[in-house]
Amino acid sequence: MARVELRQVTREDVGRIAEWLKDPEVAEIWFGRYTYGDAAHLGYDPEQMLKANETEWNEVFHDPHHHPHRDIFSIYTLEGDHVGEGQLSIDEALGDSQLSVLVGRKDMWHKGIGTAAVLAMLEHVFEHLRLHRAWVDVPEYNMAARRMFESIGFQHEGTLRQSRPHEGARHNSAILGILVDEYERHYPEGVTSHVIDWETQRI
Numbered sequence: 001m002a003r004v005e006l007r008q009v010t011r012e013d014v015g016r017i018a019e020w021l022k023d024p025e026v027a028e029i030w031f032g033r034y035t036y037g038d039a040a041h042l043g044y045d046p047e048q049m050l051k052a053n054e055t056e057w058n059e060v061f062h063d064p065h066h067h068p069h070r071d072i073f074s075i076y077t078l079e080g081d082h083v084g085e086g087q088l089s090i091d092e093a094l095g096d097s098q099l100s101v102l103v104g105r106k107d108m109w110h111k112g113i114g115t116a117a118v119l120a121m122l123e124h125v126f127e128h129l130r131l132h133r134a135w136v137d138v139p140e141y142n143m144a145a146r147r148m149f150e151s152i153g154f155q156h157e158g159t160l161r162q163s164r165p166h167e168g169a170r171h172n173s174a175i176l177g178i179l180v181d182e183y184e185r186h187y188p189e190g191v192t193s194h195v196i197d198w199e200t201q202r203i
């Protein structure tokens with residue numbers, strides 16, 4: 001099983017994310033484009049963030065009052081290569097968290113990195129934050145992500161109709177979710193996919 005390290009996001013990391021999103025294959029399958037043309041990205045615009053001052057940076061990466069609460073971290077291999085980004089969007093009132101994961105280095109796809117990063121996030125969601133449910137919103141054209149989440153144990157919960165604009169048309173997306181007892185059944189020994197080097201393991 002691949003192993004990853006989760007770290008706080010640095011400006012150099014954001015620079016690499018902006019580069020990865022210049023690849024149309026990565027950008028289009030991720031969140032498409034803003035109306036002004038840049039590749040869209042959940043939570044912040046990497047190109048804009050590269051110019052952010054400290055206050056603007058902290059509002060995105062260290063804002064304890066943002067609702068829903070965000071935890072954003074960089075995914076590194078144990079060899080020290082930055083390969084992607086994971087995000088949690090935590091709704092404490094509902095006891096759940098939306099997940100998203102980007103393995104931006106295409107040459108690293110199909111090596112189990114995405115799975116390892118999601119398992120690391122699930123451990124955080126269920127074992128540290130003690131939430132009840134984790135979920136993802138996956139557009140129908142992203143079969144790779146759908147297969148990956150289903151192989152981890154996520155189940156189809158519902159369909160959002162025509163929720164995603166993509167290549168000139170609107171597409172449905174699937175809400176896939178996993179509950180805490182399902183996670184515990186799938187991973188009774190916990191998960192060992194990662195090392196967390198993440199000072200702000202808070203909330």
Ligand SMILES: CC(C)(COP(=O)(O)OP(=O)(O)OC[C@H]1O[C@@H](n2cnc3c(N)ncnc32)[C@H](O)[C@@H]1OP(=O)(O)O)[C@@H](O)C(=O)NCCC(=O)NCCS
Pocket residue numbers: 026029030099100101102103104108109110111112113114115116136137138142143144145147148149151
């Ligand atoms: C989806 C994504 C995270 C998968 O990352 P990855 O590191 O390649 O994933 P894994 O190697 O852990 O793959 C796990 C399983 O998912 C499935 N899968 C992954 N990529 C696939 C593809 N292109 N086609 C079909 N199935 C695929 C396979 O079942 C795979 O297992 P296998 O490689 O043993 O066949 C990566 O392709 C990516 O970042 N895509 C762009 C962003 C995105 O779509 N994010 C998900 C939405 S939140």
